[in-house]
Amino acid sequence: MEQSKADVPPTKEQSAYEKLKKEEEDKVKVEADYSSGGESDNETEIIQLDVPKSYIKYKLKPKVIGDNKITFYDAEDVEFYNRVLPEPLLIVWLLSKDSKLLYTSKRFFESGWKNNIQVYIRETHKFDLVVSQEGLSRIYYDGKVVEKLPDCVIPRLGANVDYFSLAVVRQLEKAGVMMLNPISSLLVSKDKMETLQQLATASLPIPKTMIARFPIEENVTNQHFSYPLILKKSSGSQGKGVMLINSQEHLSDMGDMLDQSKPMIIQEFISKSSGKDLRVFVVGGKVIGGMMRIAKKGFKANFHQGGYVRPVKLSAAVEWLAIECARLVGLEIAGVDILIDHDSYKICEINSSPGFQGFELATGIDVPQQIMEFVKLRSGVWKKTSTLNQQKNVVLVPVSAEHVELGKSQSLPQDK
Numbered sequence: 001m002e003q004s005k006a007d008v009p010p011t012k013e014q015s016a017y018e019k020l021k022k023e024e025e026d027k028v029k030v031e032a033d034y035s036s037g038g039e040s041d042n043e044t045e046i047i048q049l050d051v052p053k054s055y056i057k058y059k060l061k062p063k064v065i066g067d068n069k070i071t072f073y074d075a076e077d078v079e080f081y082n083r084v085l086p087e088p089l090l091i092v093w094l095l096s097k098d099s100k101l102l103y104t105s106k107r108f109f110e111s112g113w114k115n116n117i118q119v120y121i122r123e124t125h126k127f128d129l130v131v132s133q134e135g136l137s138r139i140y141y142d143g144k145v146v147e148k149l150p151d152c153v154i155p156r157l158g159a160n161v162d163y164f165s166l167a168v169v170r171q172l173e174k175a176g177v178m179m180l181n182p183i184s185s186l187l188v189s190k191d192k193m194e195t196l197q198q199l200a201t202a203s204l205p206i207p208k209t210m211i212a213r214f215p216i217e218e219n220v221t222n223q224h225f226s227y228p229l230i231l232k233k234s235s236g237s238q239g240k241g242v243m244l245i246n247s248q249e250h251l252s253d254m255g256d257m258l259d260q261s262k263p264m265i266i267q268e269f270i271s272k273s274s275g276k277d278l279r280v281f282v283v284g285g286k287v288i289g290g291m292m293r294i295a296k297k298g299f300k301a302n303f304h305q306g307g308y309v310r311p312v313k314l315s316a317a318v319e320w321l322a323i324e325c326a327r328l329v330g331l332e333i334a335g336v337d338i339l340i341d342h343d344s345y346k347i348c349e350i351n352s353s354p355g356f357q358g359f360e361l362a363t364g365i366d367v368p369q370q371i372m373e374f375v376k377l378r379s380g381v382w383k384k385t386s387t388l389n390q391q392k393n394v395v396l397v398p399v400s401a402e403h404v405e406l407g408k409s410q411s412l413p414q415d416k
């Protein structure tokens with residue numbers, strides 16, 4: 001039987017939210033920048049956008065992004081992002097090292113509101129954590145006891161995550177908060193060597209890699225690697241700390257120059273992939289999309305190195321590879337970087353808090369919306385009746401979700 005929306009009576013939260021939505025129906029037309037990706041730097045045009053009148057005072061810089069026309073208000077006045085929803089269905093904390101409101105956080109806020117999900121930024125260094133024989137007894141934020149834990153925490157801490165931030169993630173997770181991504185996966189993914197060790201256990205395709213040790217053991221490096229090779233920090237991001245090394249002398253010289261307390265890895269250079277790679281976005285065990293990143297110059301394809309981005313349709317095999325990588329590391333949200341060798345793909349690294357400015361521009365896929373959908377699913381929110389209910393919600397998949405009957409019914413012919 002088909003289940004209609006009317007089967008589920010609106011909750012108190014939904015009615016308060018509906019009221020807010022009604023207030024936002026009073027709209028004005030403003031000009032917005034529309035960019036749809038591409039290989040020119042100036043592919044933006046101005047289009048008209050309907051914006052709730054009550055938003056205008058926050059000095060918006062409205063944008064419309066990608067082929068699916070994602071609306072992004074991008075308010076200059078950060079007061080906009082301090083907005084509190086009347087009765088949210090869920091509370092989500094973005095765990096961050098600072099309070100800087102960049103593209104990713106602003107997009108999370110705006111997407112949360114659309115789903116009646118209240119997003120707050122919580123800075124890791126403002127926490128105090130107490131444990132005692134009574135258990136994980138107290139969590140303080142900004143000197144005040146946290147009375148009500150959020151429904152979900154999304155750590156956005158990057159590869160250089162510090163001891164303190166990890167302790168915050170661990171305590172919240174142990175206190176029963178849904179952690180996307182969990183602490184165990186952050187510990188693996190922050191370390192490129194550990195990630196590759198994990199992938200190697202499943203014989204997944206990776207570039208040959210070893211931990212760098214200086215002075216180098218020439219016998220070993222020469223046996224396994226030829227030049228040029230890649231030398232990179234085991235924890236790094238945005239292409240910083242990744243170098244191409246042309247000769248043994250060059251490698252030795254680098255060893256003399258580098259801070260040897262920071263772990264480095266030596267890696268086979270996949271020359272066929274020079275200046276381009278695939279970025280596959282995985283959310284909740286599912287690929288939400290993929291893009292090709294192409295460097296303007298040099299061998300690093302990172303968007304933040306000033307590269308181009310282009311949407312790609314991924315084969316089922318590449319999707320499987322990316323999902324398998326995320327699963328082996330334990331990530332629910334993952335950006336998997338894949339190098340393209342002569343005849344096969346090789347996993348470069350896996351990011352636990354991937355940025356998505358370039359990805360949204362290239363693919364038009366609304367990343368925070370996909371993440372919010374997953375948070376709603378995992379917390380059984382569509383059956384939730386009260387925000388005061390601190391009990392764990394069962395994951396129940398609504399029947400109407402993805403259950404569309406296609407085509408005619410078929411049956412085997414009956415034997416006479």
Ligand SMILES: Nc1ncnc2c1ncn2[C@@H]1O[C@H](COP(=O)(O)OP(=O)(O)O)[C@@H](O)[C@H]1O
Binds near residue numbers: 337348
């Ligand atoms: N072994 C390699 N062979 C070819 N290109 C590589 C290799 N390792 C890294 N790169 C290039 O450098 C970029 C950055 O490297 P990556 O390991 O992903 O570091 P980061 O964490 O800084 O993004 C990659 O996106 C890729 O374009």
Ligand SMILES: [Mg+2]
Binds near residue numbers: 239349
């Ligand atoms: Mg990378």
